[in-house]
Amino acid sequence: MTELKVGDTAPDFELPAVPLGMVKLSDFAGKIVILYFYPKDDTTGCTAEAVAFTKLLPDIESAGATVIGVSPDSLAKHERFSTKHDLKVILACDEQQAAASAYGVWKEKSMYGRTYMGVERTTFLIGRDRKLLRIWPKVKVAGHAEEVLQALAV
DSSP states (O other), X not given: OOOOOTTSBOOOOEEEEETTEEEXXXXXXXXXXXXEEOXXXXXXXXXXXXXXXXXXXXXXXXXXXXXXXXXXXXXXXXXXXXXXXXXXXXXXXXXXXXXXXXXXXXXXXXXXXXXXXEEOOEEEEEOTTSBEEEEEOSOOSTXXXXXXXXXXXX
């Protein structure tokens, strides 16, 4: 699998999502999309990231963009996560890791000496023409949503 880079066309996907039922990247043609991949609902970092994007959503939307978060969690987990934290961003379920694989973020990780496959926290800024405008690999959550919002202003 080749690594995606700025200027590449963002791979399309169709995934179950909260609150839309289904979400397809192609449904957002002509719009800017902030697509962020995260490992797991209701963990400290993932919650902080989703809450930060939700808090900035009015500013993001006024800049002409939408936010889609993607993780391998089920629709039921996404619904609980979204309700519990009053999230306003779209959460897509990638239980088969098809989107994560297409975007090159399904990777071997290690923790406490154990290796496993999982999502590497990564954000993609996708232009109105579906071209990748910016990629943030190995995201550190603190200040990240603000940095993405600033990138929209450029």
